[in-house]
Amino acid sequence: MDDESTFSIMKNPIHNKHIVLGVCGGIAAYKSVELLRLLQKQGAQVRVIMTQNAKWFVGPLTFEALTGQPVCTSLFEKGDDAPIRHIAWAEQADAVIIAPATANIIGKLAGGIADDALSTFLLAVKCPVMLCPSMNTHMYESKAVERNLSLLKADGYFIIEPGAGKLACGTIGPGRLPEPEEILDRMVSCLSRRDLAGKKMLVTAGPTREDIDPVRFISNPSTGKMGFSIARAAEHRGAKVVLITGPTNLPDLCNVTMVRIRTSEEMADAVFQHMEKSDIIIKAAAVSDYRPREPAKQKIKKEKDEMVLLLQKNQDILKELGRRKKDRILVGFAAETENLKKNALKKLSEKNLDMIVGNLVGDSASGFGSDTNKVTLFFRDGMVESLDAMDKDSVSHVILDRLIERILPMKTE
Numbered sequence: 510m511d512d513e514s515t516f517s518i519m520k521n522p523i524h525n526k527h528i529v530l531g532v533c534g535g536i537a538a539y540k541s542v543e544l545l546r547l548l549q550k551q552g553a554q555v556r557v558i559m560t561q562n563a564k565w566f567v568g569p570l571t572f573e574a575l576t577g578q579p580v581c582t583s584l585f586e587k588g589d590d591a592p593i594r595h596i597a598w599a600e601q602a603d604a605v606i607i608a609p610a611t612a613n614i615i616g617k618l619a620g621g622i623a624d625d626a627l628s629t630f631l632l633a634v635k636c637p638v639m640l641c642p643s644m645n646t647h648m649y650e651s652k653a654v655e656r657n658l659s660l661l662k663a664d665g666y667f668i669i670e671p672g673a674g675k676l677a678c679g680t681i682g683p684g685r686l687p688e689p690e691e692i693l694d695r696m697v698s699c700l701s702r703r704d705l706a707g708k709k710m711l712v713t714a715g716p717t718r719e720d721i722d723p724v725r726f727i728s729n730p731s732t733g734k735m736g737f738s739i740a741r742a743a744e745h746r747g748a749k750v751v752l753i754t755g756p757t758n759l760p761d762l763c764n765v766t767m768v769r770i771r772t773s774e775e776m777a778d779a780v781f782q783h784m785e786k787s788d789i790i791i792k793a794a795a796v797s798d799y800r801p802r803e804p805a806k807q808k809i810k811k812e813k814d815e816m817v818l819l820l821q822k823n824q825d826i827l828k829e830l831g832r833r834k835k836d837r838i839l840v841g842f843a844a845e846t847e848n849l850k851k852n853a854l855k856k857l858s859e860k861n862l863d864m865i866v867g868n869l870v871g872d873s874a875s876g877f878g879s880d881t882n883k884v885t886l887f888f889r890d891g892m893v894e895s896l897d898a899m900d901k902d903s904v905s906h907v908i909l910d911r912l913i914e915r916i917l918p919m920k921t922e
């Protein structure tokens with residue numbers, strides 16, 4: 510294994526964890542197969558316990574084939590792995606996910622009932638347990654389910670709110686099992702170090718678009734991946750995050766306040782509106798330096814052989830943040846095509862930053878749209894740290910590590 514993948518795995522709190530997936534008799538049981546695959550992709554060791562009723566919806570063989578392990582479906586069946594299987598699995602588990610969690614298992618757990626393999630196992634576990642309720646809207650909104658869920662919340666169970674929409678039964682409302690990706694994301698958050706708990710963070714991402722006419726604009730190839738990755742990592746580590754992003758194809762992040770903007774002027778408005786409430790600001794967006802001075806009201810016709818587009822300088826948002834920052838932490842990005850160190854250090858000092866993350870665009874391992882990045886971190890006190898090429902999630906965690914280890918202590922001195 511090379512250094513990069515070792516690093517990436519170190520930062521993934523699910524890798525090598527023993528996770529028990531509990532599957533109940535709900536219509537969404539088919540989604541738990543996909544969830545199992547996602548957990549395995551993250552390096553988790555997954556074992557499955559199914560209720561007898563879950564077997565009506567999805568076969569144990571599917572889970573058995575995918576995990577390569579026996580699936581526990583009965584308290585009294587003999588397993589080869591342990592004489593009292595539900596107790597052994599409970600002792601070995603690092604985390605438990607119940608998806609889908611039926612009204613029935615929720616009621617049984619809230620009442621301390623242990624009448625089958627899954628409910629008995631659940632009373633024996635000591636690790637974090639995440640419940641993903643999924644049922645008909647009227648069932649979900651019933652007094653009994655509401656009461657049981659609030660009891661379980663108070664008992665320390667992690668409850669994932671179901672999604673709303675048209676359910677399989679035809680009802681419209683809450684009750685849908687969240688997508689497996691979202692459940693995985695919440696599990697990562699649940700198992701992450703919460704070393705940014707209590708911090709309010711503002712992150713920017715993506716490109717901006719500056720209109721030339723109603724059908725054309727000036728932009729850049731930023732995909733927003735780096736900023737989204739930082740926002741996600743910070744949320745996992747406990748920060749309350751606002752993400753202001755230009756147009757991207759990336760979906761909203763769980764538990765992050767999303768602000769979607771288009772132009773550099775909208776970006777500036779949103780940033781200044783949210784900066785006051787932030788302790789840490791990380792500007793990973795690729796904001797356009799110029800915009801057409803007078804965008805045409807109608808589509809420009811192809812008539813002349815040449816045309817001149819007059820550009821107007823945009824407000825330097827980072828510089829203005831640097832001027833207003835007070836004791837906030839401010840981190841910028843510098844994507845350069847040459848003289849990385851010189852340009853990054855100039856930006857660091859001119860914009861009053863605490864750290865700048867520099868990368869050379871054009872390097873095969875870094876830059877716009879790439880899943881990896883090769884960056885150098887420049888700090889206010891002159892320290893420089895060049896990182897190996899690594900995936901953007903790992904870069905995000907190093908940036909957050911350095912904030913916590915090097916910059917936050919200086920602010921609280």
Ligand SMILES: Cc1cc2nc3c(=O)[nH]c(=O)nc-3n(C[C@H](O)[C@H](O)[C@H](O)COP(=O)(O)O)c2cc1C
Nearest residue numbers: 533534535536537560562563611612613614643644
């Ligand atoms: C077609 C069908 C779909 C069902 N879907 C759900 C569901 O999505 N959520 C739920 O709580 N119960 C659902 N039920 C009811 C449960 O299967 C029933 O309450 C059962 O006792 C749950 O057992 P378990 O929790 O041990 O798996 C459904 C029942 C049927 C027949």
